[in-house]
Amino acid sequence: MKDLVRALKYFRPAAAGVAGVVGMMLVNVGLNVLKPWPVAVLIDSVLGQKPWPGQRQPIVAGAKPMMVVWLSVAIFVLYFAQGAFSAAQNYYSIQASLRGLTRLRQELFARLLRLSLRFHQGASAGDLIYRASWDTYAVQTLFQQGLMTFATASLSLLVMAFVMARLNGPLTMVALALAPLLIIGIRSFGRAVRERTARAQQADSRVTALVQQAIAALPLTQSYTREEFEAGRFRAEADEAQTRRLAQHGSELGYGFVVAVIFGFGTAVTTWLGARQVLAGYLTVGELFVFLSYLVLLYEPLSQLSYLGATVAGALAGARRVFEILDTPDEVAAPSAAVKASSAGGIVWRGVSFAYASEREVLREVSFSLPGGEAVAVIGPSGAGKTTLLLLLPRFFDPARGRVELGGVDLRQWDLTDLRRQIGLVLQEPIILPATVAENIGYGKPGASAQDIAAAARAANALEFIEKLPDKFHTRIGEGAARLSAGERQRINLARAFLKDAPIILLDEPTSALDAESEALIAESLQVLLRGRTALIVAHRPATIAGCQRVVVLEEGRLTECGTPRELRAKGGYFARVMGG
Numbered sequence: 001m002k003d004l005v006r007a008l009k010y011f012r013p014a015a016a017g018v019a020g021v022v023g024m025m026l027v028n029v030g031l032n033v034l035k036p037w038p039v040a041v042l043i044d045s046v047l048g049q050k051p052w053p054g055q056r057q058p059i060v061a062g063a064k065p066m067m068v069v070w071l072s073v074a075i076f077v078l079y080f081a082q083g084a085f086s087a088a089q090n091y092y093s094i095q096a097s098l099r100g101l102t103r104l105r106q107e108l109f110a111r112l113l114r115l116s117l118r119f120h121q122g123a124s125a126g127d128l129i130y131r132a133s134w135d136t137y138a139v140q141t142l143f144q145q146g147l148m149t150f151a152t153a154s155l156s157l158l159v160m161a162f163v164m165a166r167l168n169g170p171l172t173m174v175a176l177a178l179a180p181l182l183i184i185g186i187r188s189f190g191r192a193v194r195e196r197t198a199r200a201q202q203a204d205s206r207v208t209a210l211v212q213q214a215i216a217a218l219p220l221t222q223s224y225t226r227e228e229f230e231a232g233r234f235r236a237e238a239d240e241a242q243t244r245r246l247a248q249h250g251s252e253l254g255y256g257f258v259v260a261v262i263f264g265f266g267t268a269v270t271t272w273l274g275a276r277q278v279l280a281g282y283l284t285v286g287e288l289f290v291f292l293s294y295l296v297l298l299y300e301p302l303s304q305l306s307y308l309g310a311t312v313a314g315a316l317a318g319a320r321r322v323f324e325i326l327d328t329p330d331e332v333a334a335p336s337a338a339v340k341a342s343s344a345g346g347i348v349w350r351g352v353s354f355a356y357a358s359e360r361e362v363l364r365e366v367s368f369s370l371p372g373g374e375a376v377a378v379i380g381p382s383g384a385g386k387t388t389l390l391l392l393l394p395r396f397f398d399p400a401r402g403r404v405e406l407g408g409v410d411l412r413q414w415d416l417t418d419l420r421r422q423i424g425l426v427l428q429e430p431i432i433l434p435a436t437v438a439e440n441i442g443y444g445k446p447g448a449s450a451q452d453i454a455a456a457a458r459a460a461n462a463l464e465f466i467e468k469l470p471d472k473f474h475t476r477i478g479e480g481a482a483r484l485s486a487g488e489r490q491r492i493n494l495a496r497a498f499l500k501d502a503p504i505i506l507l508d509e510p511t512s513a514l515d516a517e518s519e520a521l522i523a524e525s526l527q528v529l530l531r532g533r534t535a536l537i538v539a540h541r542p543a544t545i546a547g548c549q550r551v552v553v554l555e556e557g558r559l560t561e562c563g564t565p566r567e568l569r570a571k572g573g574y575f576a577r578v579m580g581g
Helices: 001-035 037-046 062-116 117-122 124-134 137-167 170-178 179-216 220-222 227-279 285-326 384-389 416-421 437-444 452-461 463-467 484-501 517-529 565-573 574-579
Strands: 347-355 362-372 377-381 400-407 423-426 504-508 533-536 550-555 558-563
Touching: 001 062, 001 137, 001 285, 037 285, 062 124, 062 137, 117 565, 124 137, 124 179, 124 285, 137 170, 137 285, 170 227, 170 285, 170 463, 179 220, 179 227, 179 285, 227 285, 285 384, 347 384, 362 384, 362 400, 362 550, 377 384, 377 574, 384 452, 384 504, 384 533, 416 423, 423 484, 437 452, 452 463, 452 484, 452 517, 484 517, 550 565, 550 574, 558 565, 558 574
Parallel strands: 362 558, 377 533, 377 550, 423 504, 504 533
Antiparallel strands: 347 362, 347 400, 550 558
């Protein structure tokens, strides 16, 4: 019930529209009550000899043809009106449900954007995509096929039971005697349907994750001719998903069969008793027709209510998977009273330690300072914690122990948005969006003019190759930027940093994967980018380190050397061995 109430909160903004849907629902129920009566009157009073309702004498033979016309018109009007109101009710119900779905998706997407890198590194991208794309439909199901079906079916059931009881009490009691059997069926099948639906959704999620992984690793798969292996993995997951879905649908179909048998038995018994009353003269043929028509209208909401448990159970399984993400705590939480400090004064690491999950510490008691306006290079063997040290600055992670200060203020006290606006980040593997070149460069500075974007491209030595593209700055780059070389992608990445013009620059081995010519162009751009800025650079290449005032050496998460390049060469340690004495 807690999860159901939480899911339905996304429809509160549409309360007025929902009230309108309820109003149309009331009209629909009323029209359903009236629909059988014109046929009953036709059978008893026109084709038979029963007096017209409210009259004492049967209808004269000459008036009967006109009565047939009017009763036929009445039947058409009732069906037309009921169909129109039903269509309107369903339309506005669907509209409200889709708006609730959109609200949930927007909240979930915003949540995914705010969650830390640690969360995303530990999650499957395909699973997250499945939850955002498909599991979110659960709230639409809970509203439209849950709440609205429950309201419509309950109201119809009450009205039909009342009208039928007034028409023939004993037959109504027989018809309603099926309710306990339905409750037993719901209890027997509901849990199985819920559990099997949850397992099926998890299996489908794994299939989505495998597709996403396969597409991302396609060059690796093809180059190592592992297509058959990956196809086999997919077949195994797809077969598992098929088995899970078949088990789910098997439970649902078994449930449906039991319900059909119960309703069939009830209809047969009621028809038999009603026919006996007609033969005994206690009931007319028209009244039996009306009663059996109401019986169908009674069993329809009973059927809907009996399926409701399985429907809601399946939808709640998806909703819980969405709520798991929404309830994931913020690892990088915004402070209750954020400050907006100045970046002047430099950056200080004080006894910083960090570990991913329960793994060994990646950083151990790291302490050093980076004065404002200076550039410091961070070098060390693979796995030493260099990139982690870098990513602590924009608070992608927070230290397990110790603190990082900017302008004399602990980063955890800063306004997070204000902090990240002061940092330009250039990663080793450039992130290029499937958008135009101009949109990629201007991503970090919305509203930038075409002149500013061109100036940033020129500063990053990217203007020459951009001018050769088919539509220049308006050329659309496809997914993964396959049409661009590694050097061209990195220059667009640098242009983005130039345009942002942040006072702090973080560079994560920006030239490690480039050829000599591209490295020279990037190195030249970096010298311009670093002027007057505070910079922390993870580097291996001498050309990248050349513009740095100091170098920090990390080995196995510990700071082992710190000083100017000349001082470290004189020490004969790691720096001297790697960079040459």
